Every structure is written in structure tokens, then in C-alpha cells.
Amino acid sequence: MLSTHERVSLLRANIHLGRGPAKLLEELAEAAEELSFAKGEVVFSRRDPSIYFYVLVNGHVSHPEVQAAEEQFAIARETTAPGQLFGWGAAVEGMPIRIISARCDEPTRVLAIDGKWFQARCRAHGEPGLNTLQGLVRAFAGHERNIVGRRGWLSIRSVQKVYDPFGKSVVAVDSCSVEIRPGEFCAIVGPSGCGKSTLLNAVAGFDTITSGEIYLDGQCINSATMKAQPGPDRIVVFQHGALFPWATVLENMIRGPIVQKKMNKHQAIQKARELLARVGLSKVENLYPTDMSSGMCRRVEIVRALMNDPRVILLDEPFRGLDALTKTVVHNALLEIYEMERKTILFITHDLEEAIYLADRVLVMTTRPGSIKQTIFVDLPRPRPTELLGQPEFLQLKENAIGAVHEEAVKAFEAGEREMA
Numbered sequence: 001m002l003s004t005h006e007r008v009s010l011l012r013a014n015i016h017l018g019r020g021p022a023k024l025l026e027e028l029a030e031a032a033e034e035l036s037f038a039k040g041e042v043v044f045s046r047r048d049p050s051i052y053f054y055v056l057v058n059g060h061v062s063h064p065e066v067q068a069a070e071e072q073f074a075i076a077r078e079t080t081a082p083g084q085l086f087g088w089g090a091a092v093e094g095m096p097i098r099i100i101s102a103r104c105d106e107p108t109r110v111l112a113i114d115g116k117w118f119q120a121r122c123r124a125h126g127e128p129g130l131n132t133l134q135g136l137v138r139a140f141a142g143h144e145r146n147i148v149g150r151r152g153w154l155s156i157r158s159v160q161k162v163y164d165p166f167g168k169s170v171v172a173v174d175s176c177s178v179e180i181r182p183g184e185f186c187a188i189v190g191p192s193g194c195g196k197s198t199l200l201n202a203v204a205g206f207d208t209i210t211s212g213e214i215y216l217d218g219q220c221i222n223s224a225t226m227k228a229q230p231g232p233d234r235i236v237v238f239q240h241g242a243l244f245p246w247a248t249v250l251e252n253m254i255r256g257p258i259v260q261k262k263m264n265k266h267q268a269i270q271k272a273r274e275l276l277a278r279v280g281l282s283k284v285e286n287l288y289p290t291d292m293s294s295g296m297c298r299r300v301e302i303v304r305a306l307m308n309d310p311r312v313i314l315l316d317e318p319f320r321g322l323d324a325l326t327k328t329v330v331h332n333a334l335l336e337i338y339e340m341e342r343k344t345i346l347f348i349t350h351d352l353e354e355a356i357y358l359a360d361r362v363l364v365m366t367t368r369p370g371s372i373k374q375t376i377f378v379d380l381p382r383p384r385p386t387e388l389l390g391q392p393e394f395l396q397l398k399e400n401a402i403g404a405v406h407e408e409a410v411k412a413f414e415a416g417e418r419e420m421a
């Protein structure tokens, strides 16, 4: 625990009070909450991001959304110096709330400050809110300018799901938190029955959760107190495929947007043909699914997912059961679509090689109740050629993933689970 004096020195580094009443800084120091985060944790996962902002005590925090953007930002991509501010709170009056996720890259300690409280105290001291956090305002003004329009930020916060079949409760997922930035390709792996599909269904809005919240672009889409609903902003591609066998590829493509009244028939046909052409599938538009290979059907399904311009694409083991050669083809097709659209993708699989080959980040889940055990950052350049699969850096990542999943699979086995990863 820091003393009040130490806290005041830390706060003074970045919080410039207009008229500088030392009393307010002291009040702030005493009210701030000291929190510790493990490596890989996301600061916002423990509290309402619209209310808090943070002062670094020690450690290292980076901002994946900022890193993802190409332009230069006024905001630091990393927060490393004690006293630096990060996060977004309701500290500044009149500014729209914009959330930036913050990932701890090493064990990190912070002072968490309730922005609403701070705002109220500023008013009581006659401090105009806008002058009090100059560093933060500058940072966010820069960020605000640059990320407007980017969509697909998924925030899963402390999610728990308890199934209660016949009164015998099954805790499928517990304390599960993860931030997926706009345009990120994130794979989830873990032993059988650890809760991967449960999590995906909760994001898709197919199922309720017992506690926690799930946000999409800052808007709550699932929580214990709301009735989750699927929406066209989140498209799911399942392992068993979902093309209508009685309809041609083109009819399959246009059906959704027409039924949902998002497009008229003419617009839908135009969009479908445009998408098929972009991935070299124009020739199959009049074929029926039964006339095509399973690999081709999967490719069509993924392209179909883009018809509604979703914010997030959720894939639940879409390539399970395909032979190795077909998998290579569909992997490349998916990567091509990803390069083209840069949609946020949440991809569930048992295949660790597939996860590393496709994703920016692989999340390893613990055995049931599932939570995030380990994050494997896949810093391999894109586009990714198939030859990458034999290269040492790829094999090293695969070995790390195998180690982490195997450990959990053994635990699952010991706990009496029949199936293994």
C-alpha cells in the first residue's frame, strides 16, 4: 500500500489542477483504490470503464486498439512511467465516453479513480473538469479523432454461465474476461467441454449469462439482467454448416438481408455477386450446396456472413471434420476474406495449428469452469503463406499452445471428463 504522500507525488506527475488546491490532490490520493493486475489481464474487466480512469504505479500497460491503428496518435501506445494516466473515465465533463482497452503486459499496479466522484469534487472545489486532466484530454482527443468509425470491439467482462439442468448446476464458464479489439482475429482453444461454445453463444446472443457483461462497441449486448438477443451485427458460422440445400449459392447469399429487410432483392443480388467475385467464387453462384464440396460450402458460408456487414464474425469450429488438404484451402480463403474486410473474428477450434496460423492472438481456456488461462500473441506477419507452418517461430508458438492445452486436458481427465482436447 502506498502512503498518501507517495500517492500525491504520483498524481502530481500528470494531474494538473488549474488552481492547484493541494487539498483536492490529497482527497484524490486518499480516495483512489490500489489494484494489482496479473500479466495478460485487462484493466477494464474488473469495473465499469465508463466511470474509472487509472494512474500507473508500476508495471506496463499497452493499448491494443491504439497499436492496431496505422496513424500516429497523440496518445501513448504504452503506459510505462509511474504517474502516467490511462483509461477513460467520466472525469471530463462534456466529452463523449470512448473506451480504450488496456492490457497489462507484466504484473501491474494502478490507482483506480472514480471519475464521477472526481468530477463532483472538482465542482465542489470550483475546478472546471476540463482543465483538471489536461494530459488525459489531449490523449483522448487524439484518439477520438482517429478511431471514429472503427467497429467491432468486443469486451467480455467477468462472465459466468451456470447451466441448471434439473437443479444440478453445471458451472460452464467462470470469471472469464477478454478484450478483443476492432479487426482482431482471436482464436479460442481449450479442452473439450471447457466452455468455448458457451462463451461464443453468449456473445452471439443465443444464450443468457449468469453474471458479468458482454459489450460490443461500448454497448451491453449480454448481462445477467437482460434478455440476450442475436443480431445482424454478430454473424455465426457453425461447424455443421447452415446453407439451405434447396437453394442455390446466390439464393443462399441474398435470403438473410431480404428477410431482415436490410436490402431489396436487387441490392442483395448486387452485393452477393460483388462479394463472390472478390473471392473468386463467381462461377458457383448457380450451384446447389449438394453439388459442391464441403470445403467450397464453408467458403460460401464465410462470404455469406459478410452480406450484412457484421461487426463481429463468430466461427464455432467451422472446419472440423474437413480433410487436411481442404483445410489448407479454406484457411487461405478465410485469411483472404480477413485481409479484405478486417472484421473482428472470434474463432473456436480444437486445432492448435489452425489457431496459430489464422489468429493474431490465441486464448487458451482452462478446463471447466472455463476462463482464460493463457494468451499466446501470434506476432507473425500477414499475409501468411502456407510455408509458415514449418518455420521455427511457428513451431515454437505451437509448442507453447500444446503445453498449455495439454495441462488443462490432463486436469479435465483427472476431474473425470471423458473427452480430451
Ligand SMILES: Nc1ncnc2c1ncn2[C@@H]1O[C@H](COP(=O)(O)OP(=O)(O)OP(=O)(O)O)[C@@H](O)[C@H]1O
Pocket (backbone or CB within 6 Å): 163, 164, 165, 170, 171, 172, 190, 191, 192, 193, 194, 195, 196, 197, 198, 199, 368
Ligand atoms: N444446455 C446445457 N445444459 C447443461 N449443461 C450444458 C449445456 N450446454 C453445455 N453444457 C455443459 O457445459 C460445459 C461446457 O460446454 P461447451 O459446449 O461450452 O464446451 P466446449 O468447450 O465448447 O466443448 P467442445 O470442445 O466439446 O465443443 C460442458 O460440461 C457441457 O456439458
